[in-house]
Amino acid sequence: MALHYGADAVYLAGREFGMRSTVVSFDDENLKTAVGEAHAANAKLYVTCNTLPRQEELVRLPDYLSFLQEIGVDALIIADLGVMRLAKRYAPKLGLHVSTQLGVINSETANVLYDLGADTVVLARETPLEDIRKIRANTPRDLKIEAFVHGAMCVSFSGRCLLSNYMTGRDANRGQCAQPCRWKYHLVEETRPGEYFEITEDGGTYILNSRDMCMIEHIDELIDAGISSMKIEGRMKSAYYTAVVTNAYRHAIDAALSHQQLEPVWIEETRKIRHRPYSTGFYFGMPGQSYEHTNYTSTYDVAAVVECCDADGNAILTQRNKFAPGDQLELLSRDAYPIAFTAGELFDEEGQRVPDARHPMMVLRMKLPCKAEPMAIVRKAKETDSP
Numbered sequence: 001m002a003l004h005y006g007a008d009a010v011y012l013a014g015r016e017f018g019m020r021s022t023v024v025s026f027d028d029e030n031l032k033t034a035v036g037e038a039h040a041a042n043a044k045l046y047v048t049c050n051t052l053p054r055q056e057e058l059v060r061l062p063d064y065l066s067f068l069q070e071i072g073v074d075a076l077i078i079a080d081l082g083v084m085r086l087a088k089r090y091a092p093k094l095g096l097h098v099s100t101q102l103g104v105i106n107s108e109t110a111n112v113l114y115d116l117g118a119d120t121v122v123l124a125r126e127t128p129l130e131d132i133r134k135i136r137a138n139t140p141r142d143l144k145i146e147a148f149v150h151g152a153m154c155v156s157f158s159g160r161c162l163l164s165n166y167m168t169g170r171d172a173n174r175g176q177c178a179q180p181c182r183w184k185y186h187l188v189e190e191t192r193p194g195e196y197f198e199i200t201e202d203g204g205t206y207i208l209n210s211r212d213m214c215m216i217e218h219i220d221e222l223i224d225a226g227i228s229s230m231k232i233e234g235r236m237k238s239a240y241y242t243a244v245v246t247n248a249y250r251h252a253i254d255a256a257l258s259h260q261q262l263e264p265v266w267i268e269e270t271r272k273i274r275h276r277p278y279s280t281g282f283y284f285g286m287p288g289q290s291y292e293h294t295n296y297t298s299t300y301d302v303a304a305v306v307e308c309c310d311a312d313g314n315a316i317l318t319q320r321n322k323f324a325p326g327d328q329l330e331l332l333s334r335d336a337y338p339i340a341f342t343a344g345e346l347f348d349e350e351g352q353r354v355p356d357a358r359h360p361m362m363v364l365r366m367k368l369p370c371k372a373e374p375m376a377i378v379r380k381a382k383e384t385d386s387p
Helices: 026-038 055-070 083-089 107-113 129-137 164-169 214-225 241-259 265-269
Strands: 008-012 042-047 075-078 095-099 118-120 146-153 213-214 231-232 298-309 313-317 330-331 339-342 363-367 376-385
Touching: 008 026, 008 313, 026 042, 042 129, 075 083, 083 095, 095 107, 107 129, 107 363, 129 146, 129 298, 146 214, 146 241, 214 241, 214 265, 231 241, 241 330, 241 376, 298 363
Parallel strands: 008 042, 042 075, 075 095, 095 118, 118 146, 146 231
Antiparallel strands: 146 213, 298 313, 298 376, 313 363, 330 339, 330 376
């Protein structure tokens, strides 16, 4: 979805050394496949090696780095100077991107990393826009500066958090964060165990909860400040989230580069995914926190994904969530505005009429309002906003 909807590069993690230590991380064969798919789409693929490896893990790094170079990965995202040195030795053809985890927030740090071989620095998310302008003015022009523009933010500086490890034994710095910053807290007095005292008039509070970042209305300012590339946070997000946000920012970047006004439809798209209350991060000052709740706002469900479609809009789709004839739907395609339409008759794979689409991943035939490419999305608005 990221590649289809316009990403110039995709970043992901292997089974080790990445900040996404889950079973959904890419094994070696899937990494090879991902490289091939990215390059076929004229995009780049970056692999995160952004944990801080312990001593006993270092012995496994050389072979892994050599493997990533062998399969054609374009760059590594690194947060440790030792890993950077090993990468230069065992994967010298790969680009070296300094992770936001390292906390680059000024030009001197950026220049030191450039001298050590970095070709890109991903700035700390706490960097103000005016500081980015100064960093750009005081660093080599061939050092690329990357910054986050959308997604979840961490209450700790550059994600350097020990709270999860302390409270649950899951180390955030090794990709296992349990996100205790999202939990609801009360006060307890030590001589009154079991008595929970309210922090606010309404009870407990999500005192550590941060807002999400959304910079889609400020792309031209980021470009003017000297940003080379813009990064979307996508950790454990859905394919729908990836498609919609990538699509919206692709249009926003293209509009800014063409000196055109950003159309409101693409701003509205960022409201049609699961998100917490938005802010502009630290670009224009303190972002504030969201003390009321940690729920995501979610206004749309994916009804189906297009597998193929002819010029008249006769489509074969796979179901994702229940919908039925008469439902109000939207068609999201890569190169067009979202189109609202009413669902017509539905047919199964054999051409038999069905009353609704209720079975997960069932194959359907349905008339769309126009031709749509494979991976176009049919979505349905929820009756009410719900977390």
